Amino acid sequence: MSRFKRIPTELAGLVIVERTQIGDERGFFSRFFCQEELDDFGSTGVIAQINHTMTGVRGVIRGMHFQRSPHDEAKLVSCVVGAIFDVAVDMRPDSPTYLKWHGEVLSAENARSMMVPGGFAHGFQTLTDNCELIYLHDKPYVGHAEGGLNALDPRLNIAWPIDVTQMSERDRNFAFI
């Protein structure tokens, strides 16, 4: 029995992964990651780094971040507490969906993750207070290779679902395209 349901999106390579929860009277058991089943996880297929973030307030935007090649990592993004509107922007210059974005609600309740390949910028808006995210990366963090798009750039026209409450100074200062 597959422990994951894969839901393709309109951006080639960007996939939603829904975890199967095996429930009983105590609660549920779910497999969070499986190299065998998610064998196309990024170019390297391995987990190089796992990150955990907490964002306290509803309406916060983090992103849109990416790492430049050759550090352009794939990341499996999961919201394990609360709910977020998760967004990836296609930055592959030859892609027919270049600069197009896909948004998806990820939550502890819907057990959905977003598999973001290299070549995409990623960000999210919190829909609840106290959102916690777990990221699985197939390449390590390389600070000097980091770049960003402005989450409020009219060229991207991302339809953030609620009023923005907070952004880091760095995120606010990313240049428009």
Ligand SMILES: Cc1cn([C@H]2C[C@H](O)[C@@H](COP(=O)(O)OP(=O)(O)O[C@H]3O[C@H](C)C(=O)[C@H](O)[C@H]3O)O2)c(=O)[nH]c1=O
């Ligand atoms: C990404 C990263 C950051 N850091 C350090 C750098 C800063 O001193 C501190 C906070 O970093 P930042 O403000 O970039 O954190 P976020 O805004 O949550 O960034 C993340 O959020 C967006 C939505 C993402 O998709 C990326 O996973 C990541 O860029 O952690 C590390 O030490 N390791 C890391 O892998």
